[in-house]
Amino acid sequence: MIGRWHAHACGQLFDAAVTDRLRHLDQVPLNVALSGASQRRFGELWLWARKDLTTDVCPLVAVTLALGGVFDRVAEEAPPVVVRVVNLADLD
Numbered sequence: 843m844i845g846r847w848h849a850h851a852c853g854q855l856f857d858a859a860v861t862d863r864l865r866h867l868d869q870v871p872l873n874v875a876l877s878g879a880s881q882r883r884f885g886e887l888w889l890w891a892r893k894d895l896t897t898d899v900c901p902l903v904a905v906t907l908a909l910g911g912v913f914d915r916v917a918e919e920a921p922p923v924v925v926r927v928v929n930l931a932d933l934d
Contacts, residue, residue, distance in 0.1 A: 849887035851910025864909070875902035
């Protein structure tokens with residue numbers, strides 16, 4: 843079930859991005875993750891994957907999973923969601 847929910851969240855994030863319902867603040871960690879991400883099949887769905895072993899797609903996966911929960915609770919007519927990646931080590 844978790845894998846299907848994860849794949850569903852990937853699709854929701856992708857759809858929101860291409861329909862301009864999702865924007866991010868042009869942050870380097872997310873930009874790097876986006877540029878190094880690809881899709882891998884998960885049954886009839888897909889999940890984020892790395893294009894190569896040097897790319898860290900964790901920021902993209904984290905945003906995807908977080909927004910998957912938000913999208914499950916927000917109406918389609920809601921305003922665009924703005925994403926900001928926060929490095930917890932920087933909060934000290």
